[in-house]
Amino acid sequence: MTVAAVAASVDTPPETPQQDAATLTRSPRRVRGLLALPWGLYLAIAVVSLAVLWALIPGVFAPGDPLTGTPADKLLPPSAAHLFGTDTLGRDLFGRVVHGAVHSLSGALIAVTVGLALGTILGAIAGAIGGVVDDILMRVVDVLLAIPGLLLSLSVIILLGFGTVNAAIAVGLGSVAAFARLMRSEVARVRRSEYVEAAYGSGGTFFTVLRRHVLPNSLTPIVALAALQFGTAILAISTLGFLGYGAPPPTPEWGLLIAEGRNYIATAWWLTALPGLIVVVVVLSANRISHRIGRNPR
Numbered sequence: 001m002t003v004a005a006v007a008a009s010v011d012t013p014p015e016t017p018q019q020d021a022a023t024l025t026r027s028p029r030r031v032r033g034l035l036a037l038p039w040g041l042y043l044a045i046a047v048v049s050l051a052v053l054w055a056l057i058p059g060v061f062a063p064g065d066p067l068t069g070t071p072a073d074k075l076l077p078p079s080a081a082h083l084f085g086t087d088t089l090g091r092d093l094f095g096r097v098v099h100g101a102v103h104s105l106s107g108a109l110i111a112v113t114v115g116l117a118l119g120t121i122l123g124a125i126a127g128a129i130g131g132v133v134d135d136i137l138m139r140v141v142d143v144l145l146a147i148p149g150l151l152l153s154l155s156v157i158i159l160l161g162f163g164t165v166n167a168a169i170a171v172g173l174g175s176v177a178a179f180a181r182l183m184r185s186e187v188a189r190v191r192r193s194e195y196v197e198a199a200y201g202s203g204g205t206f207f208t209v210l211r212r213h214v215l216p217n218s219l220t221p222i223v224a225l226a227a228l229q230f231g232t233a234i235l236a237i238s239t240l241g242f243l244g245y246g247a248p249p250p251t252p253e254w255g256l257l258i259a260e261g262r263n264y265i266a267t268a269w270w271l272t273a274l275p276g277l278i279v280v281v282v283v284l285s286a287n288r289i290s291h292r293i294g295r296n297p298r
Contacts, residue, residue, distance in 0.1 A: 066096045097257065100251070100253050109230070114173060118176045119180040119181075124184075137180070137184075138181075154170075164237070167237055175229050182225055189218075196213050224290050238258070239255060
């Protein structure tokens with residue numbers, strides 16, 4: 001063994017526990033991303049999941065009929081027997097909020113589906129074809145963006161009639177412009193990418209390249225916007241329900257619950273505060289999830 005080899009063996013320090021820990025932390029990218037998720041995101045997912053469970057199996061969380069109550073128990077404050085108190089007819093407010101989740105969430109889902117489908121189609125056509133077609137479609141989108149969303153929804157409801165489904169369709173039509181604008185910009189960006197040009201150079205047809213390369217790589221921001229619009233749609237449908245354009249009484253819809261208790265704010269604050277708090281928490285949770293999807297899609 002040479003002198004240089006002996007010196008190298010002496011100068012080389014043994015591995016320390018810190019080095020071992022650093023080696024262990026070099027885990028796959030996906031695992032590190034999972035461990036790095038903030039607790040706020042976990043809480044947001046839990047809130048949205050709970051709201052979805054309310055909509056799917058409300059009887060598990062609040063057994064009983066939400067439309068009937070005991071007149072002798074009217075306007076009781078929150079307690080162990082009635083978590084959210086009771087309303088003017090003695091109906092359990094928590095049960096009505098739980099059973100009302102199906103109306104608000106299903107309406108939001110319909111609204112997002114309408115906006116996503118129509119907006120994605122219009123944006124993809126405008127971004128892929130370009131030229132005169134792009135100019136015409138984008139001018140229509142500009143007109144829709146110039147109209148306030150609530151005013152556009154009210155105009156559509158007047159034509160379709162009242163009800164949760166009609167309100168959801170109205171809200172969805174109001175979000176078409178946002179989806180179309182974003183989809184058009186993403187398709188136009190991806191269409192100029194090198195791998196798309198290489199696909200055309202390899203003999204790919206317009207529709208084949210659009211289906212295999214352009215559309216799949218343009219959908220990530222659309223998914224994030226859909227999650228954001230889900231929360232926005234809940235808020236918009238609740239607003240329409242509060243104004244009386246949504247589900248008719250005595251349907252336990254979230255916006256209608258807030259409207260029914262607005263005359264009792266001074267004496268029974270829980271009638272408006274607690275359903276309103278549920279709406280705010282669910283909307284903020286959906287926005288938090290959409291923010292995470294948009295920031296770190298993979």
